[in-house]
Amino acid sequence: MAEMLAAAGHQVRVICSTPSYPHWKVLPGYGRFRLARAIENGVKVIRLPHYVPAVPNGIRRLIHLASFALLALLVLGVLMVRRRPNAVVAIVPSTMAAIVARWCAKLFRLPFWVHVQDLEAEMAIATGQIGRSPLTIAAARAVQRLALRGDRVSSISPAMCAHLAEKQVSRHEIVEFRNWARPDVAPIDRPSPYRAEWEVEHRFVALYSGNIAAKQGVEIIAQAARLLAHRRDLLFVICGDGPHKPALAESIADCDNVRLFDLQPADRLADLLGLASVHLLPQMAGAADLVLPSKLPNMLASGRPVVATVDQNTDLGRELSQCGLIVPPHDAQALADAIARLLDDEGLCDELGRNGQQRAAERWSKQAILEQFERELCAVVDRRDGDLEWSVLTAV
Structure with missing residues (x-):
């Protein structure tokens, strides 16, 4: 600005x-x-x-x-x-x-x-x-x-x-x-360099990148990962820092389908977002209309669908209409089911991703x-x- x-x-x-x-x-x-x-x-x-x-x-x-x-x-x-x-x-x-x-x-x-x-x-x-x-x-x-x-x-x-x-x-x-949305964020037409750097061999990646603090409610991602432990083709990647990171690291210590990394450099944001098959956007109940996450425009611009834990009748819920899936806050099973649905329906995944990219261009x-x-x-x-x-x- x-x-x-x-x-x-x-x-x-x-x-x-x-x-x-x-x-x-x-x-x-x-x-x-x-x-x-x-x-x-x-x-x-x-x-x-x-x-x-x-x-x-x-x-x-x-x-x-x-x-x-x-x-x-x-x-x-x-x-x-x-x-x-x-x-x-x-x-x-x-x-x-x-x-x-x-x-x-x-x-x-x-x-x-x-x-x-x-x-x-x-x-x-x-x-x-x-x-x-x-x-x-x-x-x-x-x-x-x-x-x-x-x-x-x-x-x-x-x-x-x-x-x-x-x-x-x-x-x-x-x-x-x-x-x-950052002008340099767009769908990448090649495998993300992070796949090689982090030795990601899984077909699918569910990605969260951002602050790890109270208002994010990131612990629900760890709960969903446990529910999807049988999906050997799926890896959860969490990139970020914040006061709740040590507790999160402890909670996923025995989960072999979750990896925790530091927040990545801003000039590599497009590569990081391109690693995702689906973006995760957890929100605490009651907080969704008190902030519209600044990470959302870049998620949409990356051409990948978003799964958010938010009520339908919020700004975030409306912004994600036809660009992602909405599940109730604090419902780990619903989050896990939504992730699995996207991974098993390539057509839906691609459609939501395209819609998100178009919306980012129009509104952000x-x-x-x-x-x-x-x-x-x-x-x-x-x-x-x-x-x-x-x-x-x-x-x-």
């Missing part, structure tokens, strides 16, 4: 965290206690050092997010005094940092756009990350409401936009701004989505030659 704005002639500054996702460990080359500046593809990037817990839990996550928000407040304030931008854009998560960005924008009387990737408080409530205390839930929602105010409030799906309206966000301020075109964002942002600023300040405030 920021690179597109810079390429279009805007001056863009990004304030973000030092990279630690998804390992909860600051990556090599970045100091834990020093601010890092760089120009990346025309974008001025400032990476802030902040607390990153080795083992995240409720309190440590709050400190993690609060430490970034406080540093962002200082840095954003100094930058805005030195050179007043024409707009401030904040990304949720993190809710705390978005509140900071809103305060700064209000102080300097600047247009403010907040983009919601997921409703952080609602997701934490749905997945049990903050407990069930009514006081805790009320406090989390109150903090969330402070962030969801701006000249524009955007999110990634119709259901997410509807949730914003339910949070008393004015409908004329709400804009749908989708995630996009990167260029079209970003051009729409630029038009909307320029309409808010009411000028095209402005200096756009984008604060990337996710501290995951």
